[in-house]
Amino acid sequence: MNEIGLTRYLMMLRKEAKWGTSYFERHDLNPEYWNKILGPIKDNPNQWEGKKALDFGTGMGRNVTNLLSLANWKTIYAVDISDKNINLCSQTFPEKAQFRLVGGKDLKIFKDDSFDFVVSTLVLKHLACYSLRLILLQEIYRVMKPGALFTFDMGAGQDLEERAYPNHWFCLMRTGGLAMPSQLSVAKYHEDKYDALGSNGECDVRVIDISDFFYPSVLNLKWLIFEIPMKVSKER
Ligand SMILES: C[S@@+](CC[C@H](N)C(=O)[O-])C[C@H]1O[C@@H](n2cnc3c(N)ncnc32)[C@H](O)[C@@H]1O
Numbered sequence: 305m306n307e308i309g310l311t312r313y314l315m316m317l318r319k320e321a322k323w324g325t326s327y328f329e330r331h332d333l334n335p336e337y338w339n340k341i342l343g344p345i346k347d348n349p350n351q352w353e354g355k356k357a358l359d360f361g362t363g364m365g366r367n368v369t370n371l372l373s374l375a376n377w378k379t380i381y382a383v384d385i386s387d388k389n390i391n392l393c394s395q396t397f398p399e400k401a402q403f404r405l406v407g408g409k410d411l412k413i414f415k416d417d418s419f420d421f422v423v424s425t426l427v428l429k430h431l432a433c434y435s436l437r438l439i440l441l442q443e444i445y446r447v448m449k450p451g452a453l454f455t456f457d458m459g460a461g462q463d464l465e466e467r468a469y470p471n472h473w474f475c476l477m478r479t480g481g482l483a484m485p486s487q488l489s490v491a492k493y494h495e496d497k498y499d500a501l502g503s504n505g506e507c508d509v510r511v512i513d514i515s516d517f518f519y520p521s522v523l524n525l526k527w528l529i530f531e532i533p534m535k536v537s538k539e540r
Pocket of ligand 1: 328362364367385409425426427
């Protein structure tokens with residue numbers, strides 16, 4: 305890992321985060337979201353009664369809204385690097401949902417084995433630095449209780465066309481720059497694109513080989529792969 309590169313990438317993320325995000329309500333229309341990402345909750349709400357959940361990279365709390373509608377949780381924590389998002393959500397959600405600002409490369413505000421369920425949508429697939437994703441996955445794994453479940457999504461495909469990026473003459477980055485769509489690259493799963501222009505379509509990560517997801521030497525995870533999106537459970 306290149307520390308200077310990672311710092312540069314995190315600076316870009318934080319600069320972007322100042323703008324906050326939208327609610328991304330159109331992603332609620334995706335049946336895969338309800339069947340796979342939130343499927344374990346939807347199918348068995350009683351299992352989650354009084355349990356603790358974490359939404360990693362919450363944005364405007366879309367997952368929190370949907371988790372609250374599906375089960376009677378004890379608490380749902382939601383974290384983001386955007387203080388704008390965190391401040392807005394803190395004012396509008398019920399007390400059961402707790403929003404916390406994080407620095408972008410750790411979850412040190414939480415103890416080990418804290419959560420029964422972790423969800424993260426539209427976050428990891430946009431982070432073009434494998435080193436950062438690996439650190440974040442290790443942190444997520446650390447805060448999961450034994451037997452906890454983590455569901456998340458990643459993108460799949462080979463090239464720019466498959467990213468369905470709008471066919472504009474240029475794109476205005478949330479970081480302030482302008483770029484032609486042809487300049488927007490796609491990161492391979494193990495690549496570190498420290499100079500990515502943004503993290504919301506500007507340089508998405510593409511899973512081409514499903515074996516990319518195995519980290520046997522690092523995490524000893526039991527992966528339950530449902531194509532994409534995926535579920536991971538922490539071994540007891
Ligand atoms: C595209 S939005 C998705 C929001 C939400 N998960 C959803 O599905 O509606 C990505 C969010 O992840 C946050 N994010 C990006 N990198 C992060 C990091 N390293 N740590 C925490 N949050 C991060 C961004 O600030 C942004 O709010």
